[in-house]
Amino acid sequence: MNKQEILDSFFKGRVGVLATMHHKEKVIAPILEKELGIEVIVPENFNTDRFGTFTREIDRAGNQLEAAKRKAEHAMSVTGKTLAFASEGSFGPHPLFSFVPFNREIIVLVDKKHHLEIIGESQTTDTNYAQKTIKTFQEAYEFCKEAGFPEHAVIIKVNESTKDLSEIVKGITTKEKLSEAVKKMLQKSQNGEVFIETDMRALYNPTRMKNIEKAAHDLIEKINNVCPSCFVPGFELTERKPGLLCGGCGFPTSLIRADVYMCKKCGETEEKLYPQGKKTADPSQCGFCNP
Ligand SMILES: [Zn+2]
Ligand SMILES: [Zn+2]
Structure with a gap:
């Protein structure tokens, strides 16, 4: 089987329920339908506010990922479907530059039939959060x-x-x-x-909607990464190893030398060398050549 056949065997022709009520389906559904060959439905009268609101009159229970997973679980339980997607955003100061506002969007796929959970995300400082x-x-x-x-x-x-x-x-x-x-x-x-x-609700915030779209594309990319050993989608980047050698002096730099991928299903790991496409670092980025 080639990769497309593997992905088709997991998703093609299925119905995926999208847990949303703020018109996020406008950007998310076309991507999922085109890339996975599924039909996306939104449950009627689905109230996600009970899982927390940005205006804080209802606090979010648990962290961002837990909140998204709960929405997906709820969407499956009201529709009886086995495949669900949910998105969740968070806003606040940038983790390093506290004066810069920051938006992190995640989209989670929960597949009960195949016991899969795959997370797409997008982080940006392009937000009007204030x-x-x-x-x-x-x-x-x-x-x-x-x-x-x-x-x-x-x-x-x-x-x-x-x-x-x-x-x-x-x-x-x-x-x-x-x-x-x-x-x-x-x-x-x-x-x-x-x-x-x-x-910050998606339908009132086109800038956020764009970032949700990016998270959906990232989810597709993650799904498309199939484990080379057990052929399950969602072979995941778990570690980035620095140490790319300098092209000038040959010493290791802080640039990425290898990415490590791991399969949550079978535990297979794989080290992919030179993920940025370069086998050596430019001396201008070396601590010895350019201190
Ligand atoms: Zn595997
Ligand atoms: Zn050097």
Whole structure:
């Protein structure tokens, strides 16, 4: 069997249920359908907010991956299907540069029939993720202009920590709605201030939607990596080994020399040398030649 036949034997003709309610299927479904030969369905009235919301009135239980897996499990249990996909985003400061906002999207495939779990992801600093305390409409509007409004929506809350839905206005995409929301929340505010933040829900955030699409492509790439020993999809990159030798002096550098792949099914590992396509490092990137 060639690789395509192996992949077809796993997925072709099956129905995959996508656990989403924020129109993420628009970018995810075409990729999955084309690449895996499956039919993607979205369960009706599927409420993913119960697994946590970005506005924090419902906290997410567990980490990002656990949340995605729970959504996928739930989608399978309501539809009776054995193949599910779920995506989950996280936002916050960049792990190294705390002043830079950061978005990590993951998409998980859960296949009950073949006992598979494969994770695609995309990390980017290309996000409008931001929040601010404001006192006037003008301040709110300035924030909005920075955030890519009105293509990107914003949220106004009486204060940062409220979980009361009457104190939160989501999905604001017009100047009129913004003005109305600021006025209304200021009336409820105790201190003359309200909280504004970017709406990170996918359908209100085209920048995030692009990153979700990238995560879906990454998932396909991971699925396409088939174990050379047991022929199961999802042969996974588990380690990147530095030590590429310098082309000038021959000493090891911090650049990647080999990638290590591992199969979760059978434990097979494989070291792929020179994943960047170069057998030596440029002396300009060597600590000895170019200290
Ligand atoms: Zn294997
Ligand atoms: Zn060198």
